[in-house]
Amino acid sequence: MARITARVAVSISDRLPEADLMAAPSPITPLQPGRRSADVETAPRPSRAPDRPAARTHAPLWLHLHLPHLALEVLTRGGDGDRACVLVEPGARRPQVLLTNRHAAALGIRCGMPLAAAHALGGINVLEREERAEQAALTRLCQWALQFTSELSAVAPDGLVLEIDGSLKLFGGLESLLRQLRGGLRRLGYRADYAVAPTPLAAALLARFRPRAIVRDKEQLPDSLAHLPLAALRLEPAVQAALSQLGVRTLGDCRRLPRSGLARRFSPLLLEHLDRLFGLRADPRPGFAPPRRFASAIELPWEVDSARALLVAGERLLGELGGYLRGSSALTRRLHWHLVDRDGGRECFELALAEASRDEQHMLLLLRETLMRKRLAVPVRAIGLDVADLVSERAPHVQDLFTPRRQGHAEGYAAFADRVRARCGERALRGLGVLPQHRPEAAFGWRRPLLNAGRMTTLAEQGEGGRQVRRPLWLLERPLRLAVRDSQPWFEGPLALVPGRERIQSAWWEEESLARDYFTAITTRGGRLWVFRELDGARRWYLHGIFE
Amino acid sequence: MTLQELMQRAGMWRGGELPPLATRPTGFEGLDAILPGGGWPRSGLIEILTASRGIGALRLVLPMLAAASRDGDWLVWVDPPHIPYAPALDAGGVVLDRVLLVDLPARSGAGGEDDEILWACEQALRFADCAVALMWLGAAIPTLPLRRLQLAAEAGATTGIVFRPAACAAQSSPAVLRLALGTPAGDEGATPLALEVEVLKARGTHHGARCRLDL
Numbered sequence: 001m002a003r004i005t006a007r008v009a010v011s012i013s014d015r016l017p018e019a020d021l022m023a024a025p026s027p028i029t030p031l032q033p034g035r036r037s038a039d040v041e042t043a044p045r046p047s048r049a050p051d052r053p054a055a056r057t058h059a060p061l062w063l064h065l066h067l068p069h070l071a072l073e074v075l076t077r078g079g080d081g082d083r084a085c086v087l088v089e090p091g092a093r094r095p096q097v098l099l100t101n102r103h104a105a106a107l108g109i110r111c112g113m114p115l116a117a118a119h120a121l122g123g124i125n126v127l128e129r130e131e132r133a134e135q136a137a138l139t140r141l142c143q144w145a146l147q148f149t150s151e152l153s154a155v156a157p158d159g160l161v162l163e164i165d166g167s168l169k170l171f172g173g174l175e176s177l178l179r180q181l182r183g184g185l186r187r188l189g190y191r192a193d194y195a196v197a198p199t200p201l202a203a204a205l206l207a208r209f210r211p212r213a214i215v216r217d218k219e220q221l222p223d224s225l226a227h228l229p230l231a232a233l234r235l236e237p238a239v240q241a242a243l244s245q246l247g248v249r250t251l252g253d254c255r256r257l258p259r260s261g262l263a264r265r266f267s268p269l270l271l272e273h274l275d276r277l278f279g280l281r282a283d284p285r286p287g288f289a290p291p292r293r294f295a296s297a298i299e300l301p302w303e304v305d306s307a308r309a310l311l312v313a314g315e316r317l318l319g320e321l322g323g324y325l326r327g328s329s330a331l332t333r334r335l336h337w338h339l340v341d342r343d344g345g346r347e348c349f350e351l352a353l354a355e356a357s358r359d360e361q362h363m364l365l366l367l368r369e370t371l372m373r374k375r376l377a378v379p380v381r382a383i384g385l386d387v388a389d390l391v392s393e394r395a396p397h398v399q400d401l402f403t404p405r406r407q408g409h410a411e412g413y414a415a416f417a418d419r420v421r422a423r424c425g426e427r428a429l430r431g432l433g434v435l436p437q438h439r440p441e442a443a444f445g446w447r448r449p450l451l452n453a454g455r456m457t458t459l460a461e462q463g464e465g466g467r468q469v470r471r472p473l474w475l476l477e478r479p480l481r482l483a484v485r486d487s488q489p490w491f492e493g494p495l496a497l498v499p500g501r502e503r504i505q506s507a508w509w510e511e512e513s514l515a516r517d518y519f520t521a522i523t524t525r526g527g528r529l530w531v532f533r534e535l536d537g538a539r540r541w542y543l544h545g546i547f548e
Numbered sequence: 549m550t551l552q553e554l555m556q557r558a559g560m561w562r563g564g565e566l567p568p569l570a571t572r573p574t575g576f577e578g579l580d581a582i583l584p585g586g587g588w589p590r591s592g593l594i595e596i597l598t599a600s601r602g603i604g605a606l607r608l609v610l611p612m613l614a615a616a617s618r619d620g621d622w623l624v625w626v627d628p629p630h631i632p633y634a635p636a637l638d639a640g641g642v643v644l645d646r647v648l649l650v651d652l653p654a655r656s657g658a659g660g661e662d663d664e665i666l667w668a669c670e671q672a673l674r675f676a677d678c679a680v681a682l683m684w685l686g687a688a689i690p691t692l693p694l695r696r697l698q699l700a701a702e703a704g705a706t707t708g709i710v711f712r713p714a715a716c717a718a719q720s721s722p723a724v725l726r727l728a729l730g731t732p733a734g735d736e737g738a739t740p741l742a743l744e745v746e747v748l749k750a751r752g753t754h755h756g757a758r759c760r761l762d763l
Contacts, residue, residue: 412677430648434634471636528741
């Protein structure tokens with residue numbers, strides 16, 4: 001043991017300049033023969049890089065997203081963000097502030113402060129940490145981030161690592177990708193630091209300690225990591241203490257130690273970790289498999305009794321959904337929402353889209369219209385969104401006939417129909433049809449609007465319209481009883497009947513018996529009405545239509 | 549932008565000269581003759597003021613509805629006062645598959661209902677595949693929302709037909725075309741129905757013109 005320590009001490013004492021270290025094949029000596037020699041051989045050595053014909057074109061590039069405020073944001077992102085909030089450990093006897101949001105920081109509240117002191121500084125909302133919610137949020141962030149790359153995984157407790165080399169072209173380069181990624185995260189209610197590096201571990205370290213660092217070549221890794229404190233590795237306390245006793249303060253110091261000694265003196269795991277960090281050893285990451293359906297919910301930081309306040313959380317959920325749908329190349333037609341109220345009651349409602357879509361803005365508009373119509377009887381404390389009905393984007397497009405033909409600020413059927421339904425109810429839009437019925441009330445029917453109309457002709461032209469008789473353009477919802485004066489039907493004055501009547505009688509097999517004589521009547525002001533007189537009973541007069 | 553391009557833009561015209569106006573024939577020769585562009589404008593509001601019920605306001609636009617529906621465009625009826633009777637529309641040549649009705653939730657009587665109707669009207673006018681939006685507005689609607697509808701109709705390239713009572717004639721209107729309908733005196737019982745149309749306002753020179761149609 002003493003001998004090893006001496007060797008370590010020596011190699012640290014005759015420290016080589018960084019550049020020499022890079023060029024020289026030693027002091028990092030190969031491992032003992034027989035142990036993982038294959039790894040060592042395949043691992044690219046910095047010194048040989050210039051000799052190689054060309055760098056691999058598809059070297060992976062990792063982006064690490066570090067969410068330092070995740071624990072607090074998970075709890076507050078459903079709110080409108082203008083209240084001071086602090087996070088504390090649940091059940092602590094003398095709670096301390098773990099995290100603060102911007103408003104709390106503005107009051108002078110700092111992390112580590114006793115909660116009692118924080119209370120003294122101003123009115124704050126105190127939230128208790130929920131680690132399970134954090135993990136669920138990370139998983140959902142993975143779902144959302146699938147739109148940027150298929151190779152990604154969560155890094156507990158507060159990070160996400162994405163392989164982005166394959167996505168750079170699609171997203172218009174690294175800067176553009178980063179902008180889209182960070183903009184998207186902001187809309188979800190998260191703030192993130194990031195770093196880009198050729199290995200996932202290096203990206204994770206840089207994101208924490210040198211946020212926004214971008215290292216694209218493996219050759220630059222040792223340089224960029226050299227000054228990071230040893231603590232960044234998050235070693236076991238014993239190892240950490242032993243290393244610092246050796247005078248190892250930074251990653252650069254650690255890297256300069258002889259490998260064999262390091263492996264024997266500490267654990268081979270430490271060496272493995274360092275090799276992964278510097279890309280000398282493969283570091284495969286588990287893939288992320290998206291669930292088959294989308295389900296997400298946001299607990300509101302405080303109870304809400306206005307629909308408007310729910311929109312913040314609704315928008316965040318739609319942002320998550322949008323990422324999920326883009327990531328799985330899918331569209332949807334149905335959004336199932338639910339609200340959980342203070343008493344645990346659940347209210348569900350559905351937003352149906354006329355055309356499968358993943359347009360978050362359109363969905364948000366529909367949600368706003370729907371929520372505005374709602375009266376929240378009991379304050380709400382959570383809102384959730386489930387989407388199971390996914391449509392593949394590659395499904396044949398059937399809307400060709402109805403894509404907008406005109407230019408300008410005009411919109412298609414789907415947008416129109418969704419908006420009207422969201423505001424006026426699911427049954428607000430109706431289509432009309434003719435039914436082969438003798439009775440005037442039954443000769444037409446309501447139906448759902450036909451999107452792909454087969455024919456562009458009328459029934460009358462096809463000879464299906466039956467007899468060509470005169471019918472009014474307006475039919476009254478129900479016949480209106482007319483007064484009779486001087487044995488003449490009366491509507492805003494005496495009605496003059498045009499000679500000629502049409503007798504409509506139901507057949508004996510019909511349930512509702514009907515026997516009427518229909519006339520065209522002319523009002524004193526020249527209007528034409530469709531009136532009838534009952535043939536049975538009291539022989540009363542009724543107004544049934546208007547020849548408008 | 550050259551001066552020529554500038555002059556081509558809608559909304560820009562010189563005195564004594566009409567901008568080219570896209571129109572659709574009304575189906576009545578007498579009416580085509582007195583309307584600018586020779587027909588119903590294809591975009592913008594048309595206000596039709598009727599003195600009384602049943603004098604044929606809907607029949608006046610029926611040929612246009614039939615033509616538009618055959619082109620495959622939607623006809624949107626916003627909250628009509630009665631049921632548009634399908635057999636009569638069909639006989640009039642309207643393709644029923646293209647008829648879309650917007651029903652507003654039951655009117656509770658509070659003041660908000662006009663807002664709901666105006667909102668629905670505006671949606672219909674902005675809807676690109678809608679050729680004609682039919683609307684029924686009361687005398688109480690002020691000019692400002694009508695102006696909004698006019699802009700929406702232009703944006704959506706939609707013909708918006710607003711039926712209103714004759715009492716609105718004194719109110720100023722942003723509509724492109726404004727007609728007053730009445731029954732010619734003494735012809736109340738005539739067959740076929742006689743209708744007198746007076747052009748109250750038209751973008752152009754023909755306002756004040758009248759014609760008599762046999763429907």
